[in-house]
Amino acid sequence: MGQTLPDAKTLGTKTEDCDLLETLRRGRPAAGQDPVKRAQIIEGARRVFIDKGFEAASMNDITREAGVSKGTIYVYFANKEELFEALIEEERGTIFKNMYDVLDHADDLRETLVKFGKVLGMKITSAKVIQAQRTVIGASDRIPELGARFYERGPKRGHDKFVTFLGTAIERGLVEIEDVHLAAYQFTELCLAGLFRQCIFSYRSKAPSQAEIEHVVRSGVNVFLKAYGTEKLAAEERAHATSA
Amino acid sequence: MGQTLPDAKTLGTKTEDCDLLETLRRGRPAAGQDPVKRAQIIEGARRVFIDKGFEAASMNDITREAGVSKGTIYVYFANKEELFEALIEEERGTIFKNMYDVLDHADDLRETLVKFGKVLGMKITSAKVIQAQRTVIGASDRIPELGARFYERGPKRGHDKFVTFLGTAIERGLVEIEDVHLAAYQFTELCLAGLFRQCIFSYRSKAPSQAEIEHVVRSGVNVFLKAYGTEKLAAEERAHATSA
Amino acid sequence: MGQTLPDAKTLGTKTEDCDLLETLRRGRPAAGQDPVKRAQIIEGARRVFIDKGFEAASMNDITREAGVSKGTIYVYFANKEELFEALIEEERGTIFKNMYDVLDHADDLRETLVKFGKVLGMKITSAKVIQAQRTVIGASDRIPELGARFYERGPKRGHDKFVTFLGTAIERGLVEIEDVHLAAYQFTELCLAGLFRQCIFSYRSKAPSQAEIEHVVRSGVNVFLKAYGTEKLAAEERAHATSA
Amino acid sequence: MGQTLPDAKTLGTKTEDCDLLETLRRGRPAAGQDPVKRAQIIEGARRVFIDKGFEAASMNDITREAGVSKGTIYVYFANKEELFEALIEEERGTIFKNMYDVLDHADDLRETLVKFGKVLGMKITSAKVIQAQRTVIGASDRIPELGARFYERGPKRGHDKFVTFLGTAIERGLVEIEDVHLAAYQFTELCLAGLFRQCIFSYRSKAPSQAEIEHVVRSGVNVFLKAYGTEKLAAEERAHATSA
DNA sequence: GATGAATGAGGGTTCATTCAT
DNA sequence: TATGAATGAACCCTCATTCAT
Numbered sequence A, B, C, D: 001m002g003q004t005l006p007d008a009k010t011l012g013t014k015t016e017d018c019d020l021l022e023t024l025r026r027g028r029p030a031a032g033q034d035p036v037k038r039a040q041i042i043e044g045a046r047r048v049f050i051d052k053g054f055e056a057a058s059m060n061d062i063t064r065e066a067g068v069s070k071g072t073i074y075v076y077f078a079n080k081e082e083l084f085e086a087l088i089e090e091e092r093g094t095i096f097k098n099m100y101d102v103l104d105h106a107d108d109l110r111e112t113l114v115k116f117g118k119v120l121g122m123k124i125t126s127a128k129v130i131q132a133q134r135t136v137i138g139a140s141d142r143i144p145e146l147g148a149r150f151y152e153r154g155p156k157r158g159h160d161k162f163v164t165f166l167g168t169a170i171e172r173g174l175v176e177i178e179d180v181h182l183a184a185y186q187f188t189e190l191c192l193a194g195l196f197r198q199c200i201f202s203y204r205s206k207a208p209s210q211a212e213i214e215h216v217v218r219s220g221v222n223v224f225l226k227a228y229g230t231e232k233l234a235a236e237e238r239a240h241a242t243s244a
Numbered sequence E: 001g002a003t004g005a006a007t008g009a010g011g012g013t014t015c016a017t018t019c020a021t
Numbered sequence F: 001t002a003t004g005a006a007t008g009a010a011c012c013c014t015c016a017t018t019c020a021t
Helices: A008-013 A015-025 A035-052 A059-066 A070-076 A080-096 A109-125 A127-139 A144-153 A155-171 A180-191 A195-200 A210-228 A231-243 B008-013 B015-025 B035-052 B059-066 B070-076 B080-096 B109-125 B127-139 B144-153 B155-171 B180-191 B195-200 B210-228 B231-243 C008-013 C015-025 C035-052 C059-066 C070-076 C080-096 C109-125 C127-139 C144-153 C155-171 C180-191 C195-200 C210-228 C231-243 D008-013 D015-025 D035-052 D059-066 D070-076 D080-096 D109-125 D127-139 D144-153 D155-171 D180-191 D195-200 D210-228 D231-243
Strands: none
Touching (some): A109 A127, A127 B127, A155 A180, A180 B180, A195 A210, B080 B155, B155 B180, C035 C059, C059 C070, C127 C195, C144 D195, C195 C210, D035 D059, D109 D127, D127 D144, D195 D210
């Protein structure tokens, strides 16, 4: 693309001025290489893209929001689309960060599932995340890899972690599952039952309340464990209930 | 121009159908009243909007695709948004038409659920419908009522029909459900477990196979009935299995 | 121009229907020849053009206002511009009609001048007429003949009549004028002093009141007669004042 | 493109003028701040607007005539209307600049009035100014404030100056006037008697000759002074005539 | 002869991208 | 390197004019 690479000649002639800047910035990064500036741009892009969607967002808005010049953006990102993709990549990281921590400290299965389901439900249906997903989905027709990559590195990874978690539960004899992947999907869907679709289609204009999510999740965990829980799990739960 | 006008010769050979068409097109239709032209425009709009999304679609594209002039479109639809909404309304009608018929002829509960789940799964994950949903979702940021209306008149109505169906199953003593609405959502999600999200994010580039859907649906029905099925249902199924 | 001439063949085949129409309209006028329809179109055009100006007026508006079809208008007038010109021609006739009658029944010179000045002032500064003049002036750059013809057949003719009137006053020895044409112009301007310009530039948003016009006219007549009135006139006026 | 940028070579040879230009263009001007470019746009707009009127002028025409891109115009002016208003403001300034200077160096009343009348007549009936006035008048239907502002800051200010001038003449006992404002209007009209209307309606295709204007003005001054001049003025003029 | 649905060039305006400074 | 003024293609929409009915 039309990126302007560092002009060697120009740099060469300004050695005396360069030193000062070099000193200040401990080595000036090559064009499009400064991670601080990059982050700054992405941050501006986030505010604008998430707020307005891909098409309605203007590069001028992003310029203003990011506090950098138009030209600079085009040094770091070849065009609007690439900037958007970079943002989505970042966004994905933020959304799914720490989402699965609760699975690491598992003891009581039912309560772990509930905790996990609640985190999942809160995250996925939060206004911010719904909007991001809408933006990605809306762009997925024109840039299918974008949605694919988002899914793969986001929901897919979480899914895999949850599959692993279910594996240990199976090993512990608490659940009996033939198709673990399918069961993992089923659990996820049960935790979002009715909510995700309503949010994404903006049938709901606000995110569901914590109470509502808890209600859905508890019911979902019930269904899941009635379907997949073993007698051993039931026994343990009876024991636990008695001792309490 | 590329207009597809009723072929006079063909019409002449089908005298029995002619009456209907004559009624529709008796003389020249009033401005914005010709259903043939309207359909033609909607069809062009479908191709462009579904392919590119609301914002990226241009009225010029639609003009070209529909084979009518710009001005004509604006006689039939006040502006781009109204054309889009009309299209979405049509799409919704097409998508959800007949989708719930299987619930009317219910006898064996499990098989009815499987049949329904399969229809649901096939429809919702079909390439065409996924694309339409993406378009609606993508536009939902700028036109929230659009997504809301789509959901309300589409998935919502289906959901209500299914709730009614579950009601009769409860009356027949085959299932025992506290929160019928939630259970209905759960069933729907179970039938699409893993599939819908993968399709909508274009992680899958093609619709799932019939076999895959059947697998998911059968498992979903199992989970659902293990959670909500009564002893009476189990007895009936045992009896049925023996007699077979 | 694309005018559709009467189609002989078609007419020939409908002789039986034609008779009825023929009877009703006592001979159907040739295309573009029916003066009633022409007047109807002009009337519609007047309402729209005067209200919105040339450019902002749409042929659809005129169609609606006139109660005739688009095609018909184009049979009577080759295009928007010609229709506009025809309208202006008509308008001119209406505006200046009867404006000079007061000059025919002259006895007392001063009072005749006042009467005439008042009629002139009222007409020329009336909202309707100001708007018409604005429209003509605005179009005069693009269609200079339009303004020229308007002036020639309107103000110019009035001017000539007034020149004749002044001629008789001269003959009667009441005024003494070297350049009668110039004096006529001067009188006209005096009667509109300050008013016309303010109206035409919409510095005044409403037409001046009758009182204001009378004030201006009386002062104007004073100036005019001080400049051009003879001793004889003064004597007559003194006599008249005494007898009253 | 056809942009007329300051010619670097030429600038280099004129070191004494350079300072001014440097001040104007020191470094690259901010968006919409370059007075050279602004002037360039206004100049293009002048040609197109004055030639075609507000409505008929297209931004494309102006773009072409000004030699700048469409986008640039919209950096300097928010929309067509603002550009037009800016142009009219400029025109007004140019037209009325220095028009009333002659009133400041008044000695002989009659000759001052004649001089002033001539300047007035020449200006107001010049082809350029007539066209500008036509443009303003034509637009006054749709943008009444435009015409109002033009009148207020142009003719109105001149009128006020002339009223002041008449005031001193009254103080000097040379004229006796009841309604000074009205008298001022009368004088202006007398100086343009017959000319303004004929020009503005393009009944005259060319501006009146200097001789014609002088004739009209001298007659107008005569009428004015016969109506308002005092015995003192007459005496002074007799004295002056004798001494000459 | 009359109709008005259809046409499509052209309207004003926006904005992703470039490139001189 | 960074800047942001300038570009011009493309946007949605209007409307004078045509021509099949």
